[in-house]
Amino acid sequence: IFPALFELVARGKLEVPIIGMARRGWQLSDLVARAKASIQENGQYDEATFEKFSGLLRYVDGDYQDEATFASLKSALGDARHALHYLAIPPSMFAPVVGLLGKTGVAEGARLVVEKPFGRDLESARELNHTIHSIFGENRLFRIDHYLGKSAVQNLLAFRFGNIFFEPIWNSHYIESVQVTLSEDFGVEGRGKFYEEVGAIRDVIQNHALQIVSYLAMEPPVGTYPEALRDEQVKVLRMIRSIRPDDAVRGQVRDYRSEPGVDPDSQVETFAALRLHLDSWRWEGVPFLIRAGKDLPISAAEIFVRFKRPPLSHDVAGLGNHIRLRLSPEVEIALATNVNDESRSGLVQRELVAETLDLHSQTNPYARLLGDALVGDQTLFTREDGVEEAWRIVDDLLAEPPPVIRYEAGTWGPGEASRLAALHGGWHDPTAETD
Numbered sequence: 361i362f363p364a365l366f367e368l369v370a371r372g373k374l375e376v377p378i379i380g381m382a383r384r385g386w387q388l389s390d391l392v393a394r395a396k397a398s399i400q401e402n403g404q405y406d407e408a409t410f411e412k413f414s415g416l417l418r419y420v421d422g423d424y425q426d427e428a429t430f431a432s433l434k435s436a437l438g439d440a441r442h443a444l445h446y447l448a449i450p451p452s453m454f455a456p457v458v459g460l461l462g463k464t465g466v467a468e469g470a471r472l473v474v475e476k477p478f479g480r481d482l483e484s485a486r487e488l489n490h491t492i493h494s495i496f497g498e499n500r501l502f503r504i505d506h507y508l509g510k511s512a513v514q515n516l517l518a519f520r521f522g523n524i525f526f527e528p529i530w531n532s533h534y535i536e537s538v539q540v541t542l543s544e545d546f547g548v549e550g551r552g553k554f555y556e557e558v559g560a561i562r563d564v565i566q567n568h569a570l571q572i573v574s575y576l577a578m579e580p581p582v583g584t585y586p587e588a589l590r591d592e593q594v595k596v597l598r599m600i601r602s603i604r605p606d607d608a609v610r611g612q613v614r615d616y617r618s619e620p621g622v623d624p625d626s627q628v629e630t631f632a633a634l635r636l637h638l639d640s641w642r643w644e645g646v647p648f649l650i651r652a653g654k655d656l657p658i659s660a661a662e663i664f665v666r667f668k669r670p671p672l673s674h675d676v677a678g679l680g681n682h683i684r685l686r687l688s689p690e691v692e693i694a695l696a697t698n699v700n701d702e703s704r705s706g707l708v709q710r711e712l713v714a715e716t717l718d719l720h721s722q723t724n725p726y727a728r729l730l731g732d733a734l735v736g737d738q739t740l741f742t743r744e745d746g747v748e749e750a751w752r753i754v755d756d757l758l759a760e761p762p763p764v765i766r767y768e769a770g771t772w773g774p775g776e777a778s779r780l781a782a783l784h785g786g787w788h789d790p791t792a793e794t795d
Contacts, residue, residue: 362395363402364726369413373731379418388419430464443470455491462495473502482751502733503742507568509725512687516575531642537784539649539664543656553621560632564652570750590743597749599638603757607635611774612764613655630654633777649781655769660790661687
């Protein structure tokens with residue numbers, strides 16, 4: 361959060377006080393030191409900008425469940441009329457903090473930013489929505505998912521709707537399958553206790569992966585009214601059937617149970633592969649295959665759209681084409697085409713790389729989202745019905761999950777995951793260096 365706020369200050373987008381509140385026994389100088397260390401670790405530090413940034417910092421120390429703490433916060437806010445409250449706290453604290461924000465009058469005219477996970481399942485998400493809505497209306501609630509603030513993810517919309525030549529073939533007549541891979545080459549890194557409460561489905565699939573699917577499968581937003589984009593996203597989520605056990609494979613990396621804070625008999629998944637079915641005219645019969653996991657060969661976010669093979673013509677057996685969209689660590693758009701290779705006596709496939717972007721020059725996604733929240737723009741934040749639909753999709757799977765299958769670190773998860781993609785050309789594994 362500190363690097364994001366620092367970037368907003370550097371860009372002249374943030375000139376109001378930044379109030380930190382915690383139960384640490386700190387003074388303001390401690391908050392300034394913590395912020396400075398965080399910004400320096402992120403590689404953004406600039407002395408002149410930090411002097412301006414630190415001049416905006418304020419600090420309130422106290423217990424989140426003590427009404428007096430919120431009275432101190434109200435005093436620190438002074439005559440602020442549209443405060444933005446960011447709950448960077450454990451989800452179990454959301455309800456009591458929101459209640460005290462309302463009871464002490466601090467919520468009046470304010471907006472609320474809530475981190476994921478927003479609930480643990482459909483029922484808890486509904487309960488949390490009800491609790492927050494008793495104080496903050498939906499128009500003042502910002503459920504933040506940093507993935508939606510990434511420039512690479514926003515490029516999906518440009519790819520879909522900024523290139524007219526893709527629209528005629530972006531449907532079940534031409535597309536055989538769509539794959540989304542969100543892989544990490546590291547494990548839980550000492551966060552075993554946290555991960556025991558989450559798992560790959562809650563941590564990545566229910567939010568990041570389904571958001572990407574909504575961008576890939578949505579219809580063009582109609583008009584320029586504020587909710588146009590989110591309306592189309594929710595329509596896609598409503599089309600996705602609830603996941604059945606035979607459309608899912610859960611895996612657990614072999615060393616996971618030796619992590620501190622992890623149950624020796626843990627059944628929490630560090631890998632999940634799912635096959636989604638969309639009931640729509642455009643996507644009928646096209647599986648969306650998504651997988652996410654830890655301790656996989658590389659860290660990458662990649663979309664792989666496999667087209668149907670062309671018919672035989674003049675004894676030339678056409679190979680299937682594909683589009684590959686790499687979202688991270690670099691941004692790359694590639695189109696696989698078939699060309700004749702006389703040395704191989706037939707067609708070979710070559711990728712035409714359309715674009716490669718350097719992510720390091722892109723806006724910090726949290727900076728983009730917090731900047732939007734400060735001015736009340738909810739476009740890139742998840743809406744109540746969208747959150748609940750996403751939980752509905754995975755809810756049955758969470759209630760009765762298939763058993764976890766162990767896999768070795770450095771592999772693409774358990775071998776059983778291959779059956780989900782077997783009828784559609786198999787999984788495409790992202791590579792560390794693209795051609």
